[in-house]
Each structure stands twice: as structure tokens, then as C-alpha cells.
Amino acid sequence: MTTDHTPMWKNLGLDIEAHDALLSVLGQAYGDIYLAQENRPEGMGYFDFVMSEVHGQRIQELVDAQAAGRKVIGCYCVFVPEEISLAAEAIQVGLCSGADFAMDEVEKYLPRNTCALIKSSLGFKLAKVCPYLECSDLVVGENTCDGKKKAYENLGTLADNLYVMDLPQVKSDEGRALLKAEFIRYKEAVEALTGNTIDVAALKKGIAIVNNKRKAMARLAALRHNPVLPISGLDALIANQVFFYDDPVRFTDAVNALCDELETRIAEKTTVVADGTPRILVSGCPMAVPNWKLPAVIETSGAVIVAEESCVGERGCRNLTDDSADDLDGLMDALVDRYLAIDCAIFTPNTERSGHIKELAEKSKADGVIQYTLNFCQPYAMEAIPLEKELEETGLPTLRIETDYSQEDMGQLKTRVEAFVELLK
């Protein structure tokens, strides 16, 4: 028997009618795109269940945890250190921004030429359709791109629990000092929120939980490098998206169980694609739930995605935190080192990103790279042009796609992707 979560959603202040509409679109899209795939690993059943209960059972868990005294922290960017949140016994969740909602209302606050991700984050707030946002005790924004920075000024007028983390734009000594100061300020804010003091043991525990989660994702990523491809890019994307919502220990176990199955599939040569299917690396802007548009187009156009150079993917999961220090300052330094290695396009210069893409393309045996940029995202659009030249000099064909969350350009997108796939064959 399925539980009726409506009373819980009402308590959170959701607009039930708008929320029902969102869930119905989400469920339909998941069925059409995900459940329609053939020969999926059995381990994906866990992720299908999580997605079916993403606004239900998981929210109930968060509400129950709050009743037991824990706090929930929502965040928009992979720069917010979950290790610190967990060290204070808080639960950190991602605030997905992967669908257009209440766009007329959004455009009363933001210019039309704002990226879809930012518009979506404000739309979910204005329309009251995101239970993660509404149940968060603290919402963390971050000063990354200009669009986000300015949008948080608007969000701050709508949410009284917004905390903004400043971030460096340059990876200099001064930039590193700023990030460390901001992580210390965040630690103090989380301690004040939860009433829990973070000591060495607590921070080591938080680091271990997140390192294990990242190790499991690295294992999944490496299995996709095998010529016998045991999982589709769409399914791997769902694991990367669920990474931000699920209980971290349970999630880690589920990913490791999936990886065990994928190892067996590889040994038995069970693959999801025919021999010779072009292998694609997707690189660029993050894809938040339920933004499955481009991956669905790619994987229904005769190609398969073998890696994501994205914050919902390798860029967000790569690199562990060194937990060997025996004092808080040393552990905070290790966290700063780990997070400062993220090669987001908001940094200038951001030269290491192209090296990472080439390395990932080689490891994943990609035949081509599709650079994915959301319309009006200047940081990733600006990097796309020199990146294209650099990748093509190494013999890697690339395709630049700029799109948004609407379905209006689906025909054009499909035509361009199909032509690219033909070129790779």
C-alpha cells in the first residue's frame, strides 16, 4: 500500500496542486526515459525506488530526523562541504533545479536571459513545490557565477534561512585563505544551528562517510570505462543525481552493490549496447533532477554516454579528503585542498579542466565529446570555445550544445546529435 504524503506536504507549506503537477510530469518522464530502457542492471531497482519516493519517503525521513533533533541543510553547489554538515549530525541535501517552474513569476525577479538552473531554483521557491527546500533548516547559497550571486539576493527576500558562502575566483594563496576562512565560518554556523561542537573525531567521521560515498562513485565511473559497457549513461546519471538526496551510508551500499553486479556483467560480457556504439563523454554544466533531456537524446540516437565531466558526475565526486591529520586545523586544511581542486568554470584561469577532460576521455575510451552548456551560462560557454579547439587538436571530435530545460528545441537537438553520432561511427 502506498502512503499518502499529502498531510506532510501540507505541513511543509507546499502548494499541493502545483506539486501534484510537478510529480506527475516527473513520474511520466521517468517512465518514458528510464523504465523504457532494456537490459538494465537489477541494482537500478534501488534507484528507481528512491526516485519514486524522492518527495515521499525520503522527505518523511528528513522530517522524522528533525523531530528527533537533527537539522537539514539544503545546498545548490558541490562546494558546500557535506563532511562539516555530517560532523555536526546535520543532514545535507541538494536542492535540485532541473525543471522549469513558475517561469512567469520568476521573470518578475530575474531577467529572461538567466540560465535555466538559476531560474529553476527561484521557480521552485516561488511555486512552493520543493519539499527539500521547504524542510531545510538552513539553505546555503554560494558566490560562484554572477547569476547565482545576484539571484541569491532575490532568494534572500523569499527565504529567511539563507546563508551565503563566499568562494574564491582565483586559486591563489589568497583564494585558498578565503576558502579556508569560509569553511571555518560555515563550521561555526553549522555548530550554532545544531548545537553540536565539531571535534576531531566528528570531523573524521564526516570525512570518512563522504570519502566512502565518493569511492563508490569512482568505482562506478571506472566500471563504465570497460569496453564491455554494463550500464547506460542515463542509469549512471541517476546514481549521480541521487548522490545529492539519499542517506549517504545507504547510498554508498547501494552503489557498491550495483558495482558488484556490474563486475559480474562485465565478466559475463553482458552489455547494454551493441558492438561499435559510439562512446560519448559529456562535459559542462551540471544536470540536476529531472534534467535528462540531452542524455536521453544522445542515448536514443545510437550513442552511449560513458562519462560526465560535470558537477553531477566526475567533477563533483572526484578526489577524496586526506583524513590523516590529528587536529581540526589540519583536517580543515585537507578539506580546503580537496574542494579547491574542483575545476568549476567560475575560476580564472581554469586551465586544469581541459587536462581532466582529456584524461577522462582517454580512460573512458570516448570517441567524442559533447560540450553541454545551459543557455546564458557565460562561464561554461566561454570555456567551450578554447576547449573545443584543444580537444580537436588531440583528434577528439566535439560538439557544442547550448540548450535549456524546455522541449522546444528537441527536434533540432536530435538532428545535431544524430549527425555527430554518424560522424563518429
Ligand code: SF4
Ligand atoms: S558548476 Fe560550479 S557553481 Fe555549479 S555546482 Fe559545480 S562548482 Fe558549483
Ligand code: SF4
Ligand atoms: S549553469 Fe552556469 S550560469 Fe547557471 S548557475 Fe551554473 S555556472 Fe551559473
